[in-house]
Amino acid sequence: MTMLGLMQQQDLRISQLIEHAATHHAQVEIVSHVSDTRSYRSTWGEVRHRAKRLANALTDLGVLPGQRIATLAWNTHRHLELYFAVAGMGAVSHTVNPRLFAEQISYIINHAADEYVFFDLGFAEQLVAIAGQLPTVKGFVALCERSEMPALDLPNLLCYEDLIAQASPDFEWPQLDENTASSLCYTSGTTGNPKGVLYSHRSTVLHAWAACTVDGLGLSARDSVLLAVPMFHVNAWGIPYAAAMCGAKLVLPGPGVGGERLYEHMVKEGCTFSLGVPTVWLGFFQYIESQRAQLDLTQLKLARVVVGGSAAPRAMIEKFETLLGTYVIQAWGMTETSPLATIGNLLPAQQDLPLARRFDIQARQGRAIFGIEVGIFSPEGERLPHDGQRVGEIKVRGPWVVSAYYGDRAGAALNDEGWFSTGDVALIDTDGFVQITDRTKDVIKSGGEWISSIDLENVAVGHPKVQEAAVIGVAHSKWQERPLLIVVPKAGESLTAAEMTDFMKDRVARWWLPDDVVFVDGLPHTATGKLLKTQLREQFKGHRLSTDPI
Ligand code: ADP
Numbered sequence: 001m002t003m004l005g006l007m008q009q010q011d012l013r014i015s016q017l018i019e020h021a022a023t024h025h026a027q028v029e030i031v032s033h034v035s036d037t038r039s040y041r042s043t044w045g046e047v048r049h050r051a052k053r054l055a056n057a058l059t060d061l062g063v064l065p066g067q068r069i070a071t072l073a074w075n076t077h078r079h080l081e082l083y084f085a086v087a088g089m090g091a092v093s094h095t096v097n098p099r100l101f102a103e104q105i106s107y108i109i110n111h112a113a114d115e116y117v118f119f120d121l122g123f124a125e126q127l128v129a130i131a132g133q134l135p136t137v138k139g140f141v142a143l144c145e146r147s148e149m150p151a152l153d154l155p156n157l158l159c160y161e162d163l164i165a166q167a168s169p170d171f172e173w174p175q176l177d178e179n180t181a182s183s184l185c186y187t188s189g190t191t192g193n194p195k196g197v198l199y200s201h202r203s204t205v206l207h208a209w210a211a212c213t214v215d216g217l218g219l220s221a222r223d224s225v226l227l228a229v230p231m232f233h234v235n236a237w238g239i240p241y242a243a244a245m246c247g248a249k250l251v252l253p254g255p256g257v258g259g260e261r262l263y264e265h266m267v268k269e270g271c272t273f274s275l276g277v278p279t280v281w282l283g284f285f286q287y288i289e290s291q292r293a294q295l296d297l298t299q300l301k302l303a304r305v306v307v308g309g310s311a312a313p314r315a316m317i318e319k320f321e322t323l324l325g326t327y328v329i330q331a332w333g334m335t336e337t338s339p340l341a342t343i344g345n346l347l348p349a350q351q352d353l354p355l356a357r358r359f360d361i362q363a364r365q366g367r368a369i370f371g372i373e374v375g376i377f378s379p380e381g382e383r384l385p386h387d388g389q390r391v392g393e394i395k396v397r398g399p400w401v402v403s404a405y406y407g408d409r410a411g412a413a414l415n416d417e418g419w420f421s422t423g424d425v426a427l428i429d430t431d432g433f434v435q436i437t438d439r440t441k442d443v444i445k446s447g448g449e450w451i452s453s454i455d456l457e458n459v460a461v462g463h464p465k466v467q468e469a470a471v472i473g474v475a476h477s478k479w480q481e482r483p484l485l486i487v488v489p490k491a492g493e494s495l496t497a498a499e500m501t502d503f504m505k506d507r508v509a510r511w512w513l514p515d516d517v518v519f520v521d522g523l524p525h526t527a528t529g530k531l532l533k534t535q536l537r538e539q540f541k542g543h544r545l546s547t548d549p550i
Contacts, residue, residue, distance in 0.1 A: 012205035014182055015088040015173035017244040022048035025221065025247030031269055032077035033254035036261070042077045044247065047084065050077075050164055052171035054085035057163040061139070063115055065090035065174070068184060070114040070137075072098045072105075072123040075231045075252040078143045078160060082118055083231070083240050087182035087201065088173050094184040095232040098123045099527035100194075106130040108186045108194055109137065112406070118143055118160065121150060122255060128153050178202035184406060185234055187335045188526045196406025197335045203400040204241055207338045210369050210400075211242035215345050217273075217306060217329060224249040224269050224301075228257050228276035229309075233528060234339045237275055237308065237331075248273075259287025267299045274302060277309035279529045281316055288323065302326045308333065310530060311436060311454065313461075314363040321355065332365035332434060334422060336413075338400040342366040342374060342434045350431075364433040365426070372398040375419070376428055388429035391450060393440055395419035425450070442533050444473035445481050451512050453483070453533075459507045460485055463500065465493040470523050470531050471514060474543050477550040484540060485514035488523055495519065515547040 021028070026045035033039045042050075063069065069086045071093065073079040086093035094112050096105060105126065109117065113136040119127055120143050127140060131154050139156035141163065142149060149159050182201045186194035210216045219225070219242050227250060229236050243250050251269045253261060257276070262284050265271060288295060302324055307316065308331040320326040333339030344366030350358065368374040376384045376392035384390040401420050404412040414420055425438040437443075437452035444451040453471040460469035468488040473481035489495045497517035505513060518540075524532040 011176065011178035011201070013088075013173070013176055013178060013201045014084065014204055014241065015176075017205065017208065017241055018044075018048050018051060018084040018088065019173070021244040021247055028221075028247050028249050030077050030080065030250045030252065031265075032075075032080075032252045033256060033261075033265075034076050034078075035254060036256045040077055044244065047077065047081055049169050051081045051085040051088060053164045053167040053169050054081055055089040055171045055173075056167035056169075058085065058089060058091065058116075060167065061116065061163075063089070063091050065176075066092065066181065068092045068094045068112045068114045070094045070096050070109055070112065070117040071232070072096050072117065072119040072127065073143055073231065074120055074122075074254045075227050075236065076120070076143070076254050077252060078118075079231050080240055080250070080252065083183075083235075084244075087204075089171075090174050090176050090180060092181045092184050092198070095235065097186070097188065097230075097232045097527050098126065100188070101527075102126065102130050104194060104527075106133045108196075109134050111186075111194075112184055112196060116141060120255075121148065124150060124152050124154075131155065176201060178205075183235060185335050188528045188530070197402050198406045199235070199338060199400075203338060204235075204238070205245075206371060207238045207340060207400040208241040208245045210340060210371050211238055212246045213369070216340065216343060216369050217242070217331075218304065218345075219243065219246050219248055219273065221247040223273045224251065224271045226251045226253065226262065226265055226269070226271040226274040228253060228262055228274055228280050233309070234333075234335050237306070237333075237339055239275060257283075259283040259285070260291075263287055263295070263300075266302055270301050272301050272303045273305070275306040275308075277529055278307060278312055278316060279310075281305070281307060281320075285316070285319055285323075297324060300324055300326075304329055306331050308339070309528060311365070311458070312363065313458070314359055317359050317362045318355075321359070328362055330362055330364070330366055332424075332436060334424075336402040336420060336422070337372065337396060337398075340369065340400075341372045341396055341398075342368050344433070347431060361433065364429070364435045366434060367432040368434075371400060372396055374428070374434065376426055377419075381415075386428035386430060386432060388427055391425060391427045391437055391452075394422045394424045394426050394434070394436075396422060425452075442472070444471070444483050446473075446476075446483075446511070447479045449511075451483055456483060456485065456504075456508060456512060456514065459504050460487060460500065462507070463495075463503045465490055465495045465499075467491070468523055470533065470536055472533055472536050472540060474515075474540060474545055476515070476545055476548050478548070482545055482547065483512065483514040484543060484545065485517045486523065486536060486540070487517060487519050488521065489519060515545045516543070518543075 021044035030042040330344040333341035456471040476482040
């Protein structure tokens, strides 16, 4: 018989995070840019104070434990207060991505059956257009002061600062079971309708802990964090919770995430750490490079940057290091994994490698952190070795990995061994570094072998005249599928198919070379900036490859 330990049985809760931050890091600043011209300086102490007022206000509005509260909001102090107030009182904070199409936003709000919607004024028009189709929503709360309240055709329109001002700051956080739901995020739905991932207090706190470990993201009280990943994108990768856990300073950029604004914040607030998708950093470097003569880059203290959501281009990793002395931590994950799953920190033997070799390693998606078990599997379900050669679908298990989508029964998204299939295809090298080569839906199946669309795209965008490129599989009578390369040339450049294949032929295996190249003015993207390949496949469904004998 086993013996039980004699340690305290304490549930993990999000309210403990804000209590800790407000007790031990009360004066640490939260700098919030509500708009391009207005900012507000708050502290962890004040976040707790106002979150408690908000929890009382929500209670007065009749919000009950388990009910969903939607936000359509940028990264601001008010959104941060909502994160802690809603989950802390036992309700569920549902961050809606305002970049989705109107039909997707109303689908998501209705699927979640949200009770209230808190919104930034910039999203008011979007909400007015769909408000009539949201039967569960009892009211709309504008994230502003009384003097800024717009006249809007929204039923039961309330003012956030009024709610805060009228409510008492005395609120006892309930002693919730750690498995209580805390927040809800929908996947961006590259295929079919968006699906909800419902996080718990336990999964959120454990995930935050992982972010604060040195071989996680190494977040600490010594960091000033510029949050350039939106709080409506997988809870800003869990950083608001992790920052409260370690007492880091937070800089919330609001709607302005252009290169110039990010640069200004970094200098002014002494930012040591930042996070964002590759597109954000492309804008950042465009600014730096165009203003190079005027800027004193030594003013930047940026030590680490997390790049994720899509592959971090090697050239970006190199620029961060050589121009700014910033180490790029590439991270891989998804809404279903909270999202941190693999993180690119170096092993001892890799620390002193020549830079070019190190960049190759950083261009991979990193290694599994404690709490996440990662495996690659063949289509037949056989587990494949981590030999840097074999390529298979990534499956994951762990306490912050989804068990079922919102509305399904627990475990419905898992196989018999408890693995969640990510839909990402990868190899894992002998050091445990994952390298994503594709998504299962996008991989090109040619004569029984797999061709990586991502590898081909990476090579194609290396051509100096190429702005963006996508590769999809197109039906072929002999090979089943062959690659079609779709290219957006840079403005003012003209490019031929022969030039493209010529450029690529020494850079990829001969049999991987695209059969055809077509040129377009632009490519379709999802709300989180990923290539929308379903639409491209639809658009080029009838494309007859020039290599097809039939
Ligand atoms: P969605 O799946 O709804 O588009 P997510 O934000 O959950 O939105 O995206 C997760 C996906 O993004 C992963 O499954 C993977 O395909 C891709 N991804 C995330 N991080 C990386 C990375 N570092 N490198 C390559 N792909 C990545």
